[in-house]
Amino acid sequence: MSSPVMSARRLAGILGNLDGTGPAYAEITDRIRVAAMDGRLADGTRLPSERELAAALGVSRTTTSRAYADLREAGLIASRRGSGSTVTVPLEASPASTLLGTHSDPDTLAFTYSAPIGPPGMARAFERAIAKLPGLLATSGYLPDGLPALRELLADYYRQRGLPTDPDQIIVTNGAMGAISLLSRTLLSPGDRVLVEGSSYPHAHDSIIAAGGRLTALPVGNGSPWDVEAMAAALKASRHTLAYLICDFHNPTAAVMTGPEREAWAGHLRRRGVTAVVDESMHEVNLDGIDLPPSLAHFDPSTVLIGSSSKPFWGGLRVGWVRAPKPLVVTLVQARMIADLGTSAFDQVVFAELLSDGGQTAAAGRAALRQGRDHLLGELAEHLPEIEAPCPAGGLSLWVTLPGHFSTRLCAAAERRKLLLTPGPRFFSLGGRAGERHLRIPYAHSSEHLSEAVQRLRLAYDDVQAGRTGTRRTDSPTIDLIA
Amino acid sequence: MSSPVMSARRLAGILGNLDGTGPAYAEITDRIRVAAMDGRLADGTRLPSERELAAALGVSRTTTSRAYADLREAGLIASRRGSGSTVTVPLEASPASTLLGTHSDPDTLAFTYSAPIGPPGMARAFERAIAKLPGLLATSGYLPDGLPALRELLADYYRQRGLPTDPDQIIVTNGAMGAISLLSRTLLSPGDRVLVEGSSYPHAHDSIIAAGGRLTALPVGNGSPWDVEAMAAALKASRHTLAYLICDFHNPTAAVMTGPEREAWAGHLRRRGVTAVVDESMHEVNLDGIDLPPSLAHFDPSTVLIGSSSKPFWGGLRVGWVRAPKPLVVTLVQARMIADLGTSAFDQVVFAELLSDGGQTAAAGRAALRQGRDHLLGELAEHLPEIEAPCPAGGLSLWVTLPGHFSTRLCAAAERRKLLLTPGPRFFSLGGRAGERHLRIPYAHSSEHLSEAVQRLRLAYDDVQAGRTGTRRTDSPTIDLIA
Numbered sequence: 001m002s003s004p005v006m007s008a009r010r011l012a013g014i015l016g017n018l019d020g021t022g023p024a025y026a027e028i029t030d031r032i033r034v035a036a037m038d039g040r041l042a043d044g045t046r047l048p049s050e051r052e053l054a055a056a057l058g059v060s061r062t063t064t065s066r067a068y069a070d071l072r073e074a075g076l077i078a079s080r081r082g083s084g085s086t087v088t089v090p091l092e093a094s095p096a097s098t099l100l101g102t103h104s105d106p107d108t109l110a111f112t113y114s115a116p117i118g119p120p121g122m123a124r125a126f127e128r129a130i131a132k133l134p135g136l137l138a139t140s141g142y143l144p145d146g147l148p149a150l151r152e153l154l155a156d157y158y159r160q161r162g163l164p165t166d167p168d169q170i171i172v173t174n175g176a177m178g179a180i181s182l183l184s185r186t187l188l189s190p191g192d193r194v195l196v197e198g199s200s201y202p203h204a205h206d207s208i209i210a211a212g213g214r215l216t217a218l219p220v221g222n223g224s225p226w227d228v229e230a231m232a233a234a235l236k237a238s239r240h241t242l243a244y245l246i247c248d249f250h251n252p253t254a255a256v257m258t259g260p261e262r263e264a265w266a267g268h269l270r271r272r273g274v275t276a277v278v279d280e281s282m283h284e285v286n287l288d289g290i291d292l293p294p295s296l297a298h299f300d301p302s303t304v305l306i307g308s309s310s311k312p313f314w315g316g317l318r319v320g321w322v323r324a325p326k327p328l329v330v331t332l333v334q335a336r337m338i339a340d341l342g343t344s345a346f347d348q349v350v351f352a353e354l355l356s357d358g359g360q361t362a363a364a365g366r367a368a369l370r371q372g373r374d375h376l377l378g379e380l381a382e383h384l385p386e387i388e389a390p391c392p393a394g395g396l397s398l399w400v401t402l403p404g405h406f407s408t409r410l411c412a413a414a415e416r417r418k419l420l421l422t423p424g425p426r427f428f429s430l431g432g433r434a435g436e437r438h439l440r441i442p443y444a445h446s447s448e449h450l451s452e453a454v455q456r457l458r459l460a461y462d463d464v465q466a467g468r469t470g471t472r473r474t475d476s477p478t479i480d481l482i483a
Numbered sequence: 484m485s486s487p488v489m490s491a492r493r494l495a496g497i498l499g500n501l502d503g504t505g506p507a508y509a510e511i512t513d514r515i516r517v518a519a520m521d522g523r524l525a526d527g528t529r530l531p532s533e534r535e536l537a538a539a540l541g542v543s544r545t546t547t548s549r550a551y552a553d554l555r556e557a558g559l560i561a562s563r564r565g566s567g568s569t570v571t572v573p574l575e576a577s578p579a580s581t582l583l584g585t586h587s588d589p590d591t592l593a594f595t596y597s598a599p600i601g602p603p604g605m606a607r608a609f610e611r612a613i614a615k616l617p618g619l620l621a622t623s624g625y626l627p628d629g630l631p632a633l634r635e636l637l638a639d640y641y642r643q644r645g646l647p648t649d650p651d652q653i654i655v656t657n658g659a660m661g662a663i664s665l666l667s668r669t670l671l672s673p674g675d676r677v678l679v680e681g682s683s684y685p686h687a688h689d690s691i692i693a694a695g696g697r698l699t700a701l702p703v704g705n706g707s708p709w710d711v712e713a714m715a716a717a718l719k720a721s722r723h724t725l726a727y728l729i730c731d732f733h734n735p736t737a738a739v740m741t742g743p744e745r746e747a748w749a750g751h752l753r754r755r756g757v758t759a760v761v762d763e764s765m766h767e768v769n770l771d772g773i774d775l776p777p778s779l780a781h782f783d784p785s786t787v788l789i790g791s792s793s794k795p796f797w798g799g800l801r802v803g804w805v806r807a808p809k810p811l812v813v814t815l816v817q818a819r820m821i822a823d824l825g826t827s828a829f830d831q832v833v834f835a836e837l838l839s840d841g842g843q844t845a846a847a848g849r850a851a852l853r854q855g856r857d858h859l860l861g862e863l864a865e866h867l868p869e870i871e872a873p874c875p876a877g878g879l880s881l882w883v884t885l886p887g888h889f890s891t892r893l894c895a896a897a898e899r900r901k902l903l904l905t906p907g908p909r910f911f912s913l914g915g916r917a918g919e920r921h922l923r924i925p926y927a928h929s930s931e932h933l934s935e936a937v938q939r940l941r942l943a944y945d946d947v948q949a950g951r952t953g954t955r956r957t958d959s960p961t962i963d964l965i966a
Contacts, residue, residue: 033617074618118620126616126829133609134516135557137601140927141799144964174657174801174823181822185693207821210668316624316828318657333962338690339664340657341966344827345799346609444623479816481627483824 005084006041008048008056014040015057022124024059025066030123032067033076034368036087037117037446045087047077108418109453113483114396114442115315119365122314125353132349144341145333146172146321147348153355154307154321163297169323171332172343176281176308176320177483180204180244183277183304183322184211186335192241195234195274197225199427199435201251202482204244204279216240217429225250226257228264235272242275248292249282252427252440253399254392259293266299276300281308281320284362287370288393297323304328309351311396312362315483319343319351369396372443372450379454380441384461387439397442405436406464413460413468419453422482488567489524491531491539497523498540505607507542511550513606516559517851519570520600520929528570530560591901592936596966597879597925598798602848605797608836615832627824628816629655629804630831636838637790637804646780652806654815655826659764659791659803660966663687663727666760666787666805667694669818675724678717678757680708682910682918684734685965687727687762699723700912708733709740711747718755725758731775732765735910735923736882737875742776749782759783764791764803767845770853771876780806787811792834794879795845798966802826802834852879855926855933862937863924867944870922880925888919889947896943896951902936905965 015031018024035041047053050064057064068085071077079085145151151167158165173179180203188194190212196205198220205215216234218227226245234240245265247257257265269276278296286292297303305323310316322332336342354361373391376398380389388401402410407424414421425435441457443450498514501507518524530536533547540547551568554560562568628634634650641648656662663686671677673695679688681703688698699717701710709728717723728748730740740748752759761779769775780786788806793799805815819825837844856874859881863872871884885893890907897904908918924940926933 029617030620033621037621070614070617073614074616074621076617076621113623113625115623115625117623118616122620123616126613130609130613131553131556133557133601133606134512134553134559136799137513137605137797138516138520138557138559139799140596140598140600141793141797142596142598142964142966143799144962174661175825177821178657178823203821203824210821310624314620314624316619316622316626318823318825318827330962337686337962337964338660338693340661340801340823341686341964342658342801344801344830346829346833347827350829479627479813479820481625481820481824483625 005046006048008052011048011053012056018057018059022127024057025063025070026123026127028053028057028059028064028067029070030120032071032087033074033123034120036076041087043087043448046083047085047087049084108420109445109449109456110420110481111442111445111453112420112422113315113481114440114444115310115483116313116365116369116396116444117446118314118316119361119368121357121361121364122354125350125357125361128353129346129349133346136345136349139345141345142342143172143345143348144336145329146170146343147345147352150348150352150355153352154323157355158305158323161295163295163323165323166326168326169329171322171324171329171336172348173320173322173336174340174343175310175318176279176306177203177207178318178340178343179306179320179322180277180279181207181211182332182336182339183306184208184213185339186332187242187275187277188213189241193238195231195240195243196429197245197250198430199225199252200244200246200429201279202422202426202429205429208242208244213242215429220428220434224257224261225253225255226261226265228261228268231265232268235268235274240272240274242277243269244277244279245296246279246282247296248280249285249392249394251282251395252397252438254395254397256290256292256393257296262293262296263299266296266303270300270302276303277306278303279306281306281311282395283307284312285366285369285396286394287366287373290393301325309347309354310483312365313351313354317347317351319347369444372445372447373398375447376441376443376450376454379451383454383458386461389441396444397440400439400441402437402439405433407436407439409464410439410457410460413463414457416463417456417460419456419460421457422480426480426482488529488531491535494531494536495539501540501542505610507540508546508549508553509606509610511536511540511542511547512553513603515550515554515570516557516606517603519559524570526570526931529566530568530570532567591903592928592932592939593903593964594925594928594936595903595905596798596964597923597927598793598966599796599848599852599879599927600929601797601799602844602851604840604844604847605837608833608840608844611836612829612832616829619828619832622828624828625825626655626828626831627819628812629653629826630828630835633802633831633835633838636835637806640838641788641806644778646778646806648806649809651809652812654805654807654812654819655831656803656805656819657823657826658793658801659762659789660686660690661801661823661826662789662803662805663760663762664690664694665815665819665822666789667691667696668822669815670725670758670760671696672724676721678714678723678726679912680728680733681913682708682735683727683729683912684762685905685909685912688912691725691727696725698912703911703917707740707744708736708738709744709748711744711751714748715751718751718757723755723757725760726752727760727762728779729762729765730779731763732768732875732877734765734878735880735921737878737880739773739775739876740779745776745779746782749779749786753783753785759786760789761786762789764789764794765878766790767795768849768852768879769877770849770856773876784808792837793966795848796834796837800830800834802830852927855928855930856881858930859924859926859933859937862934866937866941869944872924879927880923883922883924885920885922888916890919890922892947893922893940893943896946897940899946900939900943902939902943904940909963909965
């Protein structure tokens with residue numbers, strides 16, 4: 001039994017007025033994609049004919065025909081003679097899908113990482129970048145320090161944030177993870193101590209450890225993750241080389257370091273000769289537009305900052321960067337020669353376009369994330385009231401509190417319900433019981449998948465309550481991808 | 484005084500017939516770019532008007548207008564009212580340009596790395612990839628093991644080479660360097676011994692050392708870099724974990740390991756439990772289409788292979804890969820989580836397009852490299868007959884022999900002539916005098932730059948002969964980028 005065909009007028013209403021900033025077919029393609037992903041066009045929706053949609057939008061038939069063809073090519077609509085075109089919402093492409101053994105389980109939901117799908121406007125940035133291609137292809141494409149135009153835009157970005165910055169202070173890396181890894185390998189010698197938050201982004205801590213660093217984790221309490229007294233005591237007790245911190249929308253707690261805390265931290269670190277590495281990947285994912293205190297670099301110019309295009313824009317853009325004093329940037333550029341030689345040239349052009357559009361795409365990305373956040377909060381409040389889920393002002397995931405210490409068991413039960421989550425303790429570098437009361441739930445997913453995930457989590461929760469926890473599936477290797 | 488305007492007919496002849504596989508404006512843009520880079524359109528050439536070119540090519544004025552606009556945007560032509568459009572051949576964008584201190588020296592030629600500019604057809608692959616964008620943007624873009632479609636194409640590629648391969652045996656990395664780095668960090672523990680060729684790609688050896696490996700370098704003689712007896716003796720003398728080899732168009736010598744050598748190496752390595760890591764980055768840069776012996780993996784299935792898109796296609800595509808037994812691929816995917824999380828999603832789509840075009844773009848790339856190689860050989864024969872420059876059947880650079888041990892001095896003199904070269908000893912992991920007789924000269928440059936480089940090298944050579952060597956410039960940090 002097939003659903004009725006959506007009227008062209010209704011679809012035109014969903015898509016909104018075209019803004020004429022690019023080819024009309026590309027805009028239509030992009031808007032249908034986004035509507036399919038955010039749930040406004042449900043899976044199986046039958047679309048009006050190309051002719052009807054063209055009339056409703058006031059564009060040529062060629063335009064809608066090209067848009068449908070591109071959507072077909074992308075696997076977002078299926079067209080069959082006689083029954084028209086039908087929306088097919090793809091399951092979010094599971095990362096490491098074949099390795100996760102999800103080959104035979106195409107409906108597993110991967111909620112271990114939080115990265116947005118490409119927001120509206122993203123496709124247009126790619127189109128604009130294509131226009132820069134001839135100049136780019138006339139070079140070897142090797143950019144070990146980064147695309148000059150992008151380094152300038154990033155320097156501008158910091159200047160606008162009140163941090164005078166020269167383009168030579170920027171090195172473009174393979175995502176923020178590439179930056180963390182490069183800094184760890186460059187700044188640490190085996191045995192060097194690194195001060196870190198008690199809970200944090202696990203791959204960052206793993207990267208520090210792989211480079212020979214020894215972690216000093218701050219205590220995890222109910223207050224701030226950045227206890228100034230504990231920090232001062234730790235620095236006094238032993239010599240530290242680095243501090244790795246996530247001050248803005250801390251991952252996973254979404255906490256924001258206060259201005260006075262920043263000043264105190266910067267002062268102590270500087271006096272002890274400890275380099276602060278501040279991961280600001282989430283800085284631009286300021287969903288509620290709150291006033292963030294100045295960067296730690298404002299209080300200590302030797303601070304090293306890390307940024308990312310994946311969190312505010314799209315995970316597929318593997319572009320991150322480091323802002324550091326110039327001599328360190330020279331060292332980092334040399335150090336990367338034995339790691340990757342450079343970052344994708346075209347991704348850098350696309351990111352430069354995104355930084356030059358007046359903030360339009362970033363705003364659309366935040367709007368989509370806000371919608372996901374609010375949808376997830378609503379679903380949890382309705383279906384899992386046992387869980388305490390505060391609303392974060394930024395970032396890409398909720399940090400919820402369970403009514404008991406069973407995060408690992410809950411995640412194991414969820415996995416059997418085909419929902420992959422990261423157990424709370426994974427975010428605590430010292431492990432222990434504290435993490436068992438927490439769970440990180442990313443909301444950078446379509447409404448449909450968020451609802452489905454909460455349903456599965458509800459079932460998993462009941463499994464745990466009923467003692468039906470069982471063991472984790474062991475029929476396939478599990479990849480620990482957290483983002 | 485300005486040059487005369489090139490006739491539309493002449494330009495149309497240079498550009499050739501459009502093949503209609505993409506939008507005509509894009510094809511015209513691409514062909515003018517390539518002709519400007521390979522010297523068929525000299526710097527300063529005045530192009531015919533859009534109208535005249537449209538008539539000569541039998542396309543619309545809109546088409547040539549768009550092509551000229553894109554070329555202008557890319558900085559490849561300059562248009563001025565009254566005097567029409569003029570070709571402006573860009574100096575190859577120097578990598579790490581600001582760090583190399585070439586800010587004030589915009590005409591420094593960087594010959595330390597060898598990567599082709601984008602060959603004809605490259606722009607079209609990007610355009611085709613854009614059509615896949617809607618589907619890609621509907622995902623998070625995180626692809627820690629690689630784009631499924633690309634992994635399948637790479638598995639096919641190996642099958643065509645007689646090596647049955649499952650897509651799960653492939654992990655896509657950030658270039659071949661990313662693969663070497665990932666393998667070193669994953670397979671080596673501090674102190675592990677790695678058997679290597681006496682001369683090789685320096686960043687690979689540096690990466691092995693950074694991961695704690697200890698190099699056993701084979702002797703450098705006049706014969707093969709892969710002396711079987713020396714290898715057997717080294718393996719007998721101490722336990723080795725890995726062997727890192729470049730069997731096809733070895734970097735820097737361009738030597739090819741013979742079939743019997745491969746068989747002997749594979750046998751010895753397997754018996755001693757040593758994992759062979761074979762860097763096949765140059766395999767597809769087979770300029771003369773010679774018959775290459777089967778891959779080492781043919782003789783030992785545990786062999787790990789590395790491949791690259793940068794060498795046969797374009798350095799700006801940061802896509803490499805590893806082919807390995809499945810369990811190792813799972814380990815590598817997990818290990819990369821603390822390095823970069825994945826490779827640019829769009830670059831992978833572009834590369835997949837390049838692998839699906841029937842070899843057309845790869846052939847165009849090889850043709851451009853052949854032209855560069857032959858041009859460089861001609862220039863050297865004419866202007867620097869003192870240098871012995873054998874013609875390599877593949878790869879991207881000449882490996883020349885000097886009539887004395889002065890490679891380092893020659894490179895220092897060349898640097899003062901604004902030509903950056905890598906001194907021969909840099910390619911010898913044990914250093915020593917042998918490298919002083921050699922120089923690697925990349926030919927992946929435009930004819931214009933190759934001629935200019937030989938002129939500067941001639942001057943530098945004379946400087947060395949006259950004892951005018953001086954010291955290296957120390958006014959700026961020098962980045963050691965070799966590729």
